[in-house]
Amino acid sequence: MRENAVMTTLPAPAPVDPRLVEAVHTDGFCILPGVLSPEEVAQARAAALAAAERAAAAGYPVVMEALDPGGRNVRMPDLPAHDPVFVDLAVHPGVTPYVSALLSDDWLFSNFSGNNALPGSRSMNAHNDQSTLHPEPWTDLWALNVIWCLDDVDEENGATRYLPGSHRFTRFSEVPADPKAGMVSYEARAGSVIVMHGRTWHTSGENRSADRERVMGFALYARAFLRLQANWWQIIPPEGLAAMSEEARLRFGLVWPNRGYGSYLVHTNPQPVLGGG
Numbered sequence: 001m002r003e004n005a006v007m008t009t010l011p012a013p014a015p016v017d018p019r020l021v022e023a024v025h026t027d028g029f030c031i032l033p034g035v036l037s038p039e040e041v042a043q044a045r046a047a048a049l050a051a052a053e054r055a056a057a058a059g060y061p062v063v064m065e066a067l068d069p070g071g072r073n074v075r076m077p078d079l080p081a082h083d084p085v086f087v088d089l090a091v092h093p094g095v096t097p098y099v100s101a102l103l104s105d106d107w108l109f110s111n112f113s114g115n116n117a118l119p120g121s122r123s124m125n126a127h128n129d130q131s132t133l134h135p136e137p138w139t140d141l142w143a144l145n146v147i148w149c150l151d152d153v154d155e156e157n158g159a160t161r162y163l164p165g166s167h168r169f170t171r172f173s174e175v176p177a178d179p180k181a182g183m184v185s186y187e188a189r190a191g192s193v194i195v196m197h198g199r200t201w202h203t204s205g206e207n208r209s210a211d212r213e214r215v216m217g218f219a220l221y222a223r224a225f226l227r228l229q230a231n232w233w234q235i236i237p238p239e240g241l242a243a244m245s246e247e248a249r250l251r252f253g254l255v256w257p258n259r260g261y262g263s264y265l266v267h268t269n270p271q272p273v274l275g276g277g
């Protein structure tokens with residue numbers, strides 16, 4: 001299974017830029033440029049397209065009119081179940097220090113899907129991802145969407161669009177009647193990562209280009225007390241599970257860290273660190 005892997009050796013953890021961490025709190029997102037090399041982008045992109053083909057062959061509805069009006073979006077579900085390169089991306093040291101800085105070390109890897117917005121694709125319903133994990137109110141930052149740009153993305157080819165300031169909404173009643181009206185597109189080069197606050201309201205853009213595809217991967221991270229969206233232990237094949245690092249096994253929820261959350265551990269470690277089994 002490793003033969004398709006991009007990163008057999010992951011790079012050393014990147015130092016966190018505190019200004020980018022602060023930007024997620026103030027602006028609702030930050031962009032990490034150049035996390036992947038062009039070669040890594042090409043291989044991850046090919047793996048994402050192959051995942052869509054395999055999923056379609058297995059009967060998964062990769063084109064869903066109810067989700068993406070217009071029939072021009074190709075969805076790529078459960079990417080780590082299809083190729084170990086996506087396990088590597090999930091625990092990529094260029095990204096996870098930001099996840100820890102924003103969520104605390106108490107995070108698990110909840111979901112990872114891709115979306116190829118083909119020319120002519122239209123925009124899905126606006127939503128925030130944290131609302132898919134727990135009921136309102138959303139008072140804290142408990143989830144992050146880490147968006148892997150596997151193409152150059154901008155307004156023309158349907159980059160993800162976000163509503164500035166919407167990461168401060170705590171309830172559905174605060175969301176404008178037409179949240180898409182004030183949205184703006186992200187703009188980033190292939191190989192960049194957009195770290196989006198879990199409460200930011202967003203949607204897929206319309207791809208108005210003549211011939212530019214738009215492949216982006218959406219990796220969801222959440223505090224460890226929230227249920228994972230994907231049952232990784234069921235959907236990653238046994239050889240994939242066996243090849244995972246200790247860090248990946250922990251973050252994919254394959255071992256359960258007993259946290260305590262400041263109750264019986266309060267005297268020794270008021271901020272329990274994720275670890276153990």
Ligand SMILES: O=C(O)CCC(=O)C(=O)O
Pocket residue numbers: 115117158159160161202203204205216218
């Ligand atoms: O494709 C996009 O730009 C956004 C996708 C998204 O937000 C989703 O699938 O929930």
